[in-house]
Each structure stands twice: as structure tokens, then as C-alpha cells.
Amino acid sequence: MHHAFKLEDNEQPMALSRSAHGYRLHLEDRVLPVNLHPEDDGSAILTVNGVSERVTVATHGDDVFIHCRGRNWHLRYAHPLERLAAALRGSEEDVLRAPMPGSIVRLEVAAGDAVSAGQTLLVMESMKMETTLAAPRDGTVAEIHFAIAQSFDRDAVLLTLEPNE
């Protein structure tokens, strides 16, 4: 079965299978023997193609956080069905999502306003800091989903644009 992980905005397709000695990682053009052996201290020994190194992994739902080679990385499991659904749902450019939890402190537009890409739509506040959010494309504001001072979570849809013809 084919899977994918999102790593720094790039979708990385892969598949995993069992082998006699562990697992095999199937990438586009190669197959690598892999294994992950948990250690008592919470870290793990990762072996790829015969080379072992220490990593620390933590998962939270579909999010995978890995400390590997001196850096902390974030990967997100992309569910096959959700990827399909997202492809049918239309453009991500129609929505303005919250990059972090917070609340709206200022609205620069109203529903029905024509906006151009890069134009400031609203100002939100989080962690005692203001952040300006801009239009992802040219279009017309369809709806603003939160009122000033109402709080929201990360990824909440703050504003939608009319779908493009």
C-alpha cells in the first residue's frame, strides 16, 4: 500500500513492507532495508541500508516529530483518502487559515469586497504579537468566519474567497 508524508511542504510518497529481517522502505526509485529499535531511554536506533544512528521519535495523531542528525523535524502522515478528498474539494487558495491560535484584532475587509493577492485582509494577535494575514489570490471575500476578539485554533478557516470560475 502506498503512503505519503508531508515534509516541509513536500509530499514524500513511500511504502513499507515486511522482510525476513525487518522492514523495507520503498521509495520512487529504490528499496532500502530499514529497522527501528527502541532503546530504554526513549530514543531509538534507526538502521537504514546497514547504517545505524540514534533518533528520537514522538507521534501525536498523524504528526510525527523526529530528532535526527542534529535537527528536529516534523512530518505529517497524509491519509490516502483525505488526499483524494482534498484534491476534489477545490483550491486551498480559496481559504485563509489561521497559522496559529489567536484572535482577530482588526478586519480590513468585509464580505463582498474585491481583494487582490497580497492585500491585507485582517490582523490577528497571538502570544502578545500581531500578525498580518494577506489574501492568497485575487478574488471576492465570500465570508468572514470569526468576529473581532473571538478566539480560534490553528488551521481554523478565518475567511473564504468566492471560488474561482
Place this chain on the structure above:
Amino acid sequence: MSTSPGQWPFDTVLIANRGEIALRVIRTVHALGLRAAVVFHAADRGSPAVTTADAAVEITGETPVAAYLDGDQIIEAAKQTSAGAIHPGYGFLSENADFARAVEAAGIAFVGPKPEQIELMGDKVRARGFVEKSGFPVAPSAIEDDNPDDFVERAHAVGAPLLIKPSAGGGGKGMRIVRDLAVLETEIATARSEGQRYFGDGRLYAERFVENPRHIEVQVLGDAHGNVVHVFERECSVQRRFQKIVEESPAPALSQAEREQISETAAGIARAIGYRGAGTVEFIYGKGEFFFLEMNTRLQVEHPVTEEVTGIDLVAQQLAIAAGDKLDLEQAAITTKGHAIELRIYAEDPAAGYLPTTGPILRLIPPTGEHVRWDGGVVEGGAVTAAFDPMIAKLIVWGEDREQAIARARRALEATVLLGCQTNTAFLRALMDHPDFVAGEIHTGYLDAHPEVAESQPPDTATVERLLAAAALSVRPIRDVVDSTPTLHAAIGAWSN
């Protein structure tokens, strides 16, 4: 310190703060054999500061921040815990003269300066005037009074480039650089309305802007008996959005003669005030000249670099001063050794304009090793929330020289395991490699001049392979599919060797 064990006028210190600084103060309070009490908002229940303190009192507020700003509840908490002193940490109430006054009126020692000293230095206009009158160098400037038209004229006379700031400001909010005097009037109008919005005070001041300025600040200590010493300087070398990220001591920019000159100037200013407590006198330095910028009448976030090069515990000094002791430090005996660097670990995305991020702390393994200090405020199982500042921890490293300190910083950043929310550790690691940083060619506009440092470095093929392998072997949906069907595999022969 002249206060010996058992001779303190108070046996409990209430810490009116949270997170990293609350923990850091608790550490010294305990080391001195005293009890530590903290106040906490429900958002911090179970946080390391709360579980490390000897007593904790819950405070409430419309928002978590509002709770920590409520002086009445904090003084009440001090009474409930029989605390004879209140340490405000930094931020929140540390530079609030009304709070300091209310604490002392309640018969509790305020670990900080006298209220009137907070007021004098908190008003940038008055502070500048005082320093100038005392004969110390300030940058050419114009101060707004009741006549805004006249202010425009005088600001014009200072000449470009020019920096306009709200008098009541802080943290870089509402600051504007004017390079072309033709737009001076519009910029002043904008700065005034921003100052009004952020601080409820539209008054401004304008001063000569030093291009590529370096930010040098000097740690001072004064006791209630008129004794003042300086504890040498720090350089806040790299900033983003006027907020510091890297601090070091000694300042790479200064010669030994300049270090002594700037440090003695700072001590002179503190002496002129009759300053009590720990404070920091900030200077702008450029082209061999330095000008007084402002004085922070509190302990600062970057105080550990001073502690690492001098061996002086600044919080212990603060507490002894609050206890009424005479400073037991002789200026001539204060020396520095080696080089210390502090890096602020923020929950933020440097590649996206340093946008703050939030998330759970799933795994946290701070770096260890010789001369590596981790002043953290969160533990595994905690979370970075949108309620407070995004600073997670401070990493402080010391080396025999700057080169060794940088090398230790690199290693410590690579060893820092912090999983669950995005942080700036990879960015700081890239910064430690940047040729200009390594060469000490740093100034407050450094990151604007080098945006490439903030760009995220894509992983190489070998790393991507490793990340995918580790992720695939850890995520349930994949493991379940792969591990639950060996008989099926065997039956169809598809995966057999």
C-alpha cells in the same frame, strides 16, 4: 554577600512570574536556603515552576496575562505564604512603579529598584534628560513636548537618518526609521497614532539613527547604601523584529579600553541615580562612539551571560540588596573570564517571518555537557500556548574564547531534542555557522541584511530516507497494515524474499 545563612530578614520569597525566569529565581532562592513561593494562573498548573516551588497560590484574571499583572492578588499571595520579599522576575510587573510602591507599603521587600527610580528610567524622555544633565553622552535628539509643530522642526534639525520612537514604548513597537526628511511629517503622524494605540500615549521622541548599530549594555548593581559597581557589558548581537535572539559577553565589538570606558559610564549613570538593585544601562555603539539609549530597571533575560563570565549570581545579589545588605563586591575584584553566548529558543518559524507557533511538548531532552546551561520553563508533557511569549528556554554556553563558545553552541543545539512544536533551533544552528557571525561582524540589523539565515535548509536525500523510515515505522496506520498481514503476504507471495 554579608548576609550569612539564617540571618535573612525574610525566609520566603514570592516570585511574581512564570516559566523560565520563575524557575531560575527559585534555584537561587533555594541555594540561599530560603523558601520559594509562586503565583500561577490555571494555564500554568503543573508547570515546573509550580511544582518546584515550596508554595503556590492560584491567581485569576480575564486572560492568563492579566492574572500575572494583577498586583493586588500577588501581594495577597505573598501575605498568604508569609513571604517577606517579592521578586518580579522580568516582564509583567518588574518595571511597574505602582506595584513596587504597593509591595513596600504592605511591608514586603520589593526585589528591585526604588519606585521613583523605575519611574525616572521608565520615561525615556525624562531618563535621557537626566543622563544628559549628569554629563553622559546621549545621541542628538528631539523630544516632543506640548507643541507638536515645533517637534517636527526640531526632529528635522537632528537630521537623517532618524529614529522615531514612542516615549512610553518598548519592544520595538511603533518605532520608525526615517531616511528621507521629506516623509518626516507623515511618519511622525503614523508613529504618534501607533504610540497612542499600543501605549495609550502618543508622545514621541526622535534621535539620530546609527546605521548598523551595535547594541551594548552594561550590568550594574547598586545597594541601598549608595554603593554601585558595574559587572561589565553584554552585546545583544542578533535581533529579529527588535527582539533579541543572541546575546554575548564580552562584546566582540569593543576594545579593552572601550569596554572599560562604557562600563564606567554605566556605573556613573547608576551612581548619579543612587540606583538600588540590579539594572542594565543600554547603549548604541557605532564607529567608535556610544550613546545612552535607556536603562532597564530589572533583571534581564540575558543576565546569564554576565553570570557565566564573572561567576556572580545576579539573583543572589538582588536578594541581598533587597535584604538591605551592603554590596560585598569590590569593583577592582570583578573580572571576566572567557566568552559566553546566550541563544533564545523560541517556538516560532523563522522561515515564515518568525511567526510564533504552538504545540504540545512531546519530548524534551535539553543539551548537557560542560559549560552548557539550559534555563528552561517547560517540561515534557507541557505545551506552548498562545497565552504567553513564545520563548521556551535559553541556552547559555561558555568557552575559553568566542570560537570555543560558538563550537559548544553548535553541538548543544544539535543535541537539543524538542519534539511537538516547531522551534528556531535549526535557525540558530545555521546562524552559528554564518561567516559574518563567526567573524563577529554583527549588528542589530543583521538578520535584515542576511535573510538567507532564516531560510529553512531542505534535508538531503540520505536524511529524507531516514526521516521517512523512522516515520513509517512509528505511525500506526502504516505499521498496522504492514504488521497485521504476514499470512496474506505469504499466501500471495508478493513480498517474500
